[in-house]
Amino acid sequence: MFIRALIPPILEVSNMNFFEIVSTHLQSLTDNERKLFDYIVKNMIDVQGMSIREVSATCFVSTATFLRFVRKIGFSGYSEFITVLKFTTRDNASEARDQANNQFVVNQSSYREDYLKNIEETVHVLRPEVLHQITAKLSHTRTIFIFARGLSKSAARYITNLYQLAGFNVSFPEDQLYRRAAMDHITAEDLILIIDYTGEEVEFVNLIQQVFKEPLNRPMVLSITGADNNTIQNLSDINLYTFFDQIRSKEGVEISSRVTAIVIMELILYQWLDE
Incomplete structure (x- = not known):
């Protein structure tokens, strides 16, 4: 004692x-x-x-x-x-x-624990009042525009399908040319979702800056990035940061999990349905 x-x-x-x-x-x-x-x-x-x-x-x-x-x-x-x-x-x-x-010579049980911990930590830092702010915007959103590159496009496709099934009008231009074209059709009634774990993608930084040129008549910009301080995080109206382990294949290709981005958008949708 x-x-x-x-x-x-x-x-x-x-x-x-x-x-x-x-x-x-x-x-x-x-x-x-x-x-x-x-x-x-x-x-x-x-x-x-x-x-x-x-x-x-x-x-x-x-x-x-x-x-x-x-x-x-x-x-x-x-x-x-x-x-x-x-x-x-x-x-x-x-x-x-x-x-x-x-590379992938990692203890299997240890990686499972880290994988689940990333999801748990991402969910824990979601603020209820911020989720309500997003769901309130969703209730008056004409179109959700989703922008993503690289592996994040896989998560964006799933989120697009999920929200379309829930009745939302969702636009996911996958190529840079189509993303540029989409900018001409975005209005203040829309919501822009950017998924970029680095938070430093130059194309998306320029996109946000273009949106902000008309501060009184523009859409809400929601971003999902890593937890480290980054440019997209600081420019967005709302940033939801996520935790993940950076993993690369033997060839050096970045293949980090995007499941936390999916988890965030699923929780937002389910809360919107509940409200």
Whole structure:
């Protein structure tokens, strides 16, 4: 009993994943606390080298406010918070190196756990109020325009079919030429969905900038990207970030799973149907 009391709490959680610790606390976060959480997720590596005063100043909150936030998401203090961030990013980097070195020589049960963890973490960070905002837009949407390239096109095809079956008018121009042509037909009553895990596809960045040229009469731009801070994420009206493991074939082709993008759009559709 007394021995346990003398063990610093950090030793009990230092081998745990950041997202596993915070997952049970996300639903209780306020809007401002959710912004702090989003900043941490998008800047996990940078935050590790910052003091609590530096992070607080960057987020425009007091150190006391940030410390309350840290405790609210499951940590005893800032030191424990930073240590777990370091363990999480270290483990992720180690897994990425293993995949790069071994390609598909990965423990099957371990990969299954990581695969399911990516889905779970993606779902956990979805904010109910943001989902309601999207479903409200869907109720008054004329056409959903979906833009995707590479492997993301496979997920886009499934999402297109799913939403068409639910009664939506969906346009998915698969080639760049058709995407350019589609821009002439998009109105303020439409919804643009961009699926790009890197969040840096130049064509889509230019597309968003073109849409924003008429700020008072334009469609909503919804994007699905990776959790890292990226350009498309910052330009979109609403960004839903996803977690995934970057995987390449032996030939170097990027074949990372797009299932989390499908999960996000399925949840949005099912909530729209429920409402």
